[in-house]
Amino acid sequence: MEHTGPKSIEAFSTAQQYIPGGVNSPARAFGAVGGNPPVISHGRGAHLFDLDGNEYIDYVCSWGPLVFGHAHPRVVQAVQEACLLGTSFGAPTQAETALARQIVQMVPSVEMVRMVNSGTEATMSAVRVARGFTGRDKILKFEGCWHGHGDSFLIKAGSSALTLGAPDSPGIPQAIAALSITVPYNDLSAVQEALRQNPGQIAAIIVEPVAGNMGTVPPRAGFLQQLRQLADQDGCVLIFDEVITGFRLSAGGAQEYFGVTPDMTCLGKIVGGGLPVGAYGGKRQIMEQVSPLGKKISQAGTLSGNPLAMKAGLVQLQMLSEPGVYARLEQLSQNLEAGMAENLKKLGLRYTLNRVGSMLCMFFTETQVVDYATACTADTARFRRFFWELLKRGVYMAPSQFECLFPSAVHSDGDVERTLRAHYEALKAIH
Numbered sequence: 001m002e003h004t005g006p007k008s009i010e011a012f013s014t015a016q017q018y019i020p021g022g023v024n025s026p027a028r029a030f031g032a033v034g035g036n037p038p039v040i041s042h043g044r045g046a047h048l049f050d051l052d053g054n055e056y057i058d059y060v061c062s063w064g065p066l067v068f069g070h071a072h073p074r075v076v077q078a079v080q081e082a083c084l085l086g087t088s089f090g091a092p093t094q095a096e097t098a099l100a101r102q103i104v105q106m107v108p109s110v111e112m113v114r115m116v117n118s119g120t121e122a123t124m125s126a127v128r129v130a131r132g133f134t135g136r137d138k139i140l141k142f143e144g145c146w147h148g149h150g151d152s153f154l155i156k157a158g159s160s161a162l163t164l165g166a167p168d169s170p171g172i173p174q175a176i177a178a179l180s181i182t183v184p185y186n187d188l189s190a191v192q193e194a195l196r197q198n199p200g201q202i203a204a205i206i207v208e209p210v211a212g213n214m215g216t217v218p219p220r221a222g223f224l225q226q227l228r229q230l231a232d233q234d235g236c237v238l239i240f241d242e243v244i245t246g247f248r249l250s251a252g253g254a255q256e257y258f259g260v261t262p263d264m265t266c267l268g269k270i271v272g273g274g275l276p277v278g279a280y281g282g283k284r285q286i287m288e289q290v291s292p293l294g295k296k297i298s299q300a301g302t303l304s305g306n307p308l309a310m311k312a313g314l315v316q317l318q319m320l321s322e323p324g325v326y327a328r329l330e331q332l333s334q335n336l337e338a339g340m341a342e343n344l345k346k347l348g349l350r351y352t353l354n355r356v357g358s359m360l361c362m363f364f365t366e367t368q369v370v371d372y373a374t375a376c377t378a379d380t381a382r383f384r385r386f387f388w389e390l391l392k393r394g395v396y397m398a399p400s401q402f403e404c405l406f407p408s409a410v411h412s413d414g415d416v417e418r419t420l421r422a423h424y425e426a427l428k429a430i431h
């Protein structure tokens with residue numbers, strides 16, 4: 001059943017000899033769905049091609065960054081022009097200022113911003129800065145949110161509100177786990193309780209304003225507003241991890257979409273136009289404590305602000321600032337959602353569909369999905385069969401139930417139509 005061609009199988013087996021699991025990021029190994037991943041040769045627009053010549057409509061889009069699809073001519077041109085002038089200097093360039101200014105103009109909470117090379121670096125650095133700024137050590141985060149692979153984030157909740165967090169991976173000291181408190185997403189009373197139990201000790205609340213790493217889970221009405229209030233009362237820093245939602249839900253990200261302004265914001269994915277970029281920023285008063293300024297909170301990077309990456313990110317953000325882009329993303333995503341709902345109805349199925357803008361997920365459960373526990377009611381074995389039935393029909397979605405579909409602004413109406421036909425047939429095939 002696992003549909004992959006002989007060239008992909010051979011290439012992936014070679015990769016496994018030299019790279020752990022054959023991949024540089026574990027989800028690519030298809031562990032959640034089994035089978036051999038297609039090995040990619042190239043992408044064009046909304047379409048992806050593997051070594052065996054199979055073509056797919058791509059809803060992964062590099063896990064979010066490619067909001068204008070693969071190899072967009074304007075992004076390609078920006079990178080080509082930049083690399084002719086030199087690939088890295090480790091000295092100031094105007095390209096850095098141009099992207100920083102663009103981010104400050106687009107994202108409400110960001111008055112100053114520091115570039116890094118990944119979303120992980122952005123969240124790790126933001127937490128360091130929040131700790132340095134407040135002089136407090138603990139952080140509060142939410143179950144099912146993903147903030148990259150920093151030690152402080154790979155911590156699962158203790159068995160009760162009173163037990164310490166536990167490392168989620170070998171290699172993370174219990175002493176670090178003890179500083180991360182994890183509560184259920186959308187659960188304000190758990191947040192209040194955690195703040196009460198740790199008075200004056202929590203440096204930051206970090207949250208995905210729309211959770212995009214347990215499928216798609218929207219914040220309950222008032223959830224983000226209440227977090228804002230609770231953080232103010234407690235004196236901790238409210239960090240929105242907008243690595244997915246930034247520049248996706250609106251030009252100003254989820255904070256503009258929901259009208260709630262955090263103290264700090266983490267960016268990644270879209271901000272780099274498909275090159276490795278992350279960024280963190282926020283209130284001037286906080287960012288002015290980052291080295292070489294103020295309290296000199298340490299954070300550095302040899303390749304940070306890389307000119308190729310800055311140019312790719314800038315052109316993509318400029319394209320997002322042009323009229324009609326978010327309306328197009330919304331319309332496409334709405335059509336996908338409506339079509340999927342219709343397919344489910346035709347087949348007499350009642351699976352949960354969650355969508356916020358161009359973040360979309362069909363959960364194989366009839367339970368309303370509002371947090372990690374409810375997301376886990378999904379039938380992952382059925383997802384796995386569905387995934388392969390879809391892939392066989394030329395639709396490439398993330399190889400896990402707990403990921404979003406990311407339609408791009410260059411998916412055509414024809415792509416959506418083909419996707420919905422495949423969606424219907426794949427569902428039919430597994431029921």
Ligand SMILES: *Cc1c(COP(=O)(O)O)cnc(C)c1O
Binds near residue numbers: 118119208244268
């Ligand atoms: C992807 C992601 C990260 C990590 O970004 P990397 O570039 O993979 O390090 C952090 N936070 C969220 C919400 C993400 O989706």
